[in-house]
Amino acid sequence: xxxxxxxxxxxxxxxxxxxxxxxxxxxxxxxxxxxxxxxxxxxxxxxxxxxxxxxxxxxxxxxxxxxxxxxxxxxxxxxxxxxxxxxxxxxxxxxxxxxxxxxxxxxxxxxxxxxxxxxxxxxxxxxxxxxxxxxxxxxxxxxxxxxxxxxxxxxxxxxxxxxxxxxxxxxxxxxxxxxxxxxxxxxxxxxxxxxxxxxxxxxxxxxxxxxxxxxxxxxxxxxxxxxxxxxxxxxxxxxxx
Numbered sequence: 001x002x003x004x005x006x007x008x009x010x011x012x013x014x015x016x017x018x019x020x021x022x023x024x025x026x027x028x029x030x031x032x033x034x035x036x037x038x039x040x041x042x043x044x045x046x047x048x049x050x051x052x053x054x055x056x057x058x059x060x061x062x063x064x065x066x067x068x069x070x071x072x073x074x075x076x077x078x079x080x081x082x083x084x085x086x087x088x089x090x091x092x093x094x095x096x097x098x099x100x101x102x103x104x105x106x107x108x109x110x111x112x113x114x115x116x117x118x119x120x121x122x123x124x125x126x127x128x129x130x131x132x133x134x135x136x137x138x139x140x141x142x143x144x145x146x147x148x149x150x151x152x153x154x155x156x157x158x159x160x161x162x163x164x165x166x167x168x169x170x171x172x173x174x175x176x177x178x179x180x181x182x183x184x185x186x187x188x189x190x191x192x193x194x195x196x197x198x199x200x201x202x203x204x205x206x207x208x209x210x211x212x213x214x215x216x217x218x219x220x221x222x223x224x225x226x227x228x229x230x231x232x233x234x235x236x237x238x239x240x241x
């Protein structure tokens with residue numbers, strides 16, 4: 001029997017929901033959106049998560065359970081309440097210059113929450129795997145641009161193409177270049193001196209993997225297992241907050 005109460009995929013998605021619910025009431029998003037219903041819909045997910053955590057389902061029963069279907073439907077409703085598919089662009093465009101960095105950070109946290117829910121079924125379909133990396137997505141990305149962090153000489157800011165969308169990743173590898181094919185862990189967003197990073201590059205010994213195999217936006221192929229160690233640590237740290 002699979003112990004769903006310890007499943008990292010469910011735990012990370014639920015913790016992302018907690019971050020979302022703490023953020024949304026005070027978020028200064030500007031635009032035509034229904035804050036009240038966006039909050040209420042997130043709250044109603046609690047009963048679905050509690051049922052899922054203690055379902056002890058496995059095999060095809062877990063990803064196809066009514067609770068997963070309910071969570072997916074509610075995440076899609078939250079997108080509607082936020083203003084529709086382009087909610088993030090609307091909020092960013094409406095942000096005053098002085099609030100832009102904070103708005104980017106908040107958008108990244110909300111997007112991580114929504115992606116955690118919408119991707120839950122596919123992650124659970126991979127079966128009973130007890131590993132923190134199962135709680136997040138790991139994708140092949142291509143670095144489109146690189147610049148030094150304006151407030152830290154030891155950091156680089158990378159714009160990374162994941163196929164269907166682009167993200168920002170802050171790294172301490174000073175040798176990253178445009179065109180590098182990288183593995184990216186899509187982790188809970190972190191802000192480094194006003195710059196929000198939406199993930200972390202896979203790497204070992206202080207250097208990232210720069211020639212990763214696989215299709216853009218899909219799981220990397222043939223990566224060393226040691227390159228996932230830091231991702232595991234960060235997922236565990238997120239769940240202990």
